[in-house]
Amino acid sequence: MQLTPDFEPAKAVKSLLRRSRQGALATLMAGSGDPYCSLVNVATHPDGSPILLISRLAIHTKNLLADARVSLMLDERVEGDPLEGARIMLSGHAEEITADRDLVRQRYLNAHPSAEAFVDFKDFSFFRIRLSGTHLVAGFGRILDLKAAQFLTDISDAxxxxxxxxxxxxxxxxxxxxxxxxxxxxxxxxxxxxxxxxxxxxxxxxxxxxxxxxxxxxxxxxxxxxxxxxxxxxxxxxxxxxxxxxx
Missing domain, CATH: 3.20.180.10 (PNP-oxidase-like)
Structure with a gap:
């Protein structure tokens, strides 16, 4: 597929990842394997991977604990036809965060200050989506797949x-x-x-x-x-x- 010379796919994905605060999380129903989709709030790890704060009482949490495979759609909120905005469909595995929880907690609260009211409830946990890749749709001639290494941020020396x-x-x-x-x-x-x-x-x-x-x-x-x-x-x-x- 032809891409316009001024278009930088990795930069577009990075920007949408960092700017998004909500997304559609797709999981597989425990037991049946049927698809299940829900709205979740999103923040990012320093490397750009999505962070979720979700309750163990929620269906999507029960689903991903049974099968960690997930996808997350983030879209650019535009006025008018929503299909005219860019969106990314991220794929990966969700894992509960145990190490660096203080870091993740603070980054999430910086993005979602209202979560302070329930962040420490016993049934809520932080999950990080370990990304494998994404499908980017950003307009005519701007549809392609990228691997995680192409758009995540290197923090190895930071x-x-x-x-x-x-x-x-x-x-x-x-x-x-x-x-x-x-x-x-x-x-x-x-x-x-x-x-x-x-x-x-x-x-x-x-x-x-x-x-x-x-x-x-x-x-x-x-x-x-x-x-x-x-x-x-x-x-x-x-x-x-x-x-x-x-x-």
């Missing part, structure tokens, strides 16, 4: 950044809301809103205002807090310049 992420998120949200607003309006062309940071990883920063989400890619990959400070200052300077706005 532990220092991961360790510093939450303190950086809190610092940005408490002391640099003006800069976050400039990132959204000047660099990404979004409207003015109470933009806050909801996540940071080696490839970019996630912004959120109510139900609106944005993804700002870094000009180069970073691995530590020192690199993060430098790149955020550079992006703020770019946003304040007359030529700052991204077309």
């Amino acid at each position: 532990q220092a950044l991961i360790d510093a992420e939450q303190s950086a998120v809190e610092h940005l949200n408490s002391d640099h809301r003006e800069a976050l607003g400039l990132y959204a309006t000047r660099l990404l062309g979004a409207g003015s809103a109470d933009w806050r940071c909801s996540g940071i990883d080696p490839e970019g920063i996630d912004l959120q205002a109510g139900t609106k989400t944005l993804r700002l890619d870094f000009p180069e990959r970073i691995t530590g807090p020192g690199d993060l400070r430098k790149i955020l200052v550079r992006l703020a300077d770019q946003a304040r310049s007359p030529e700052g706005r991204t077309p």
Whole structure:
């Protein structure tokens, strides 16, 4: 299939993964194997793989505990015909998170603050979807399959950044809301809103205002807090310049 020269499939998948907050989770009914689909809230691990916070009382949780194979559809919420927006159908296996639970918990709550009310209920658990690939539909001539390695974020050398992420998120949200607003309006062309940071990883920063989400890619990959400070200052300077706005 022919792809237009300016289209970067992996970048499109990465962006939708980081910006999505809800998705359609498909599991196999325990016992019968019949397909079952449900709406779930979604956050992302630092590497981009989806994180779910789900109750063991829910049918989809019982299903994936019996058979870990799942698929998750994420779509670009557009006005008008929803089929005109991009969407990805992710496939993989769901596994309950035991290690790094504090990290996953915080990233999920940054994306879904209202979950604070039930995140520690005994019947709720975090699950991560270990992805094998995705099917991307992004318009005419933009339909293809990608393997997980093509769109997940390499975090093998970024532990220092991961360790510093939450303190950086809190610092940005408490002391640099003006800069976050400039990132959204000047660099990404979004409207003015109470933009806050909801996540940071080696490839970019996630912004959120109510139900609106944005993804700002870094000009180069970073691995530590020192690199993060430098790149955020550079992006703020770019946003304040007359030529700052991204077309």
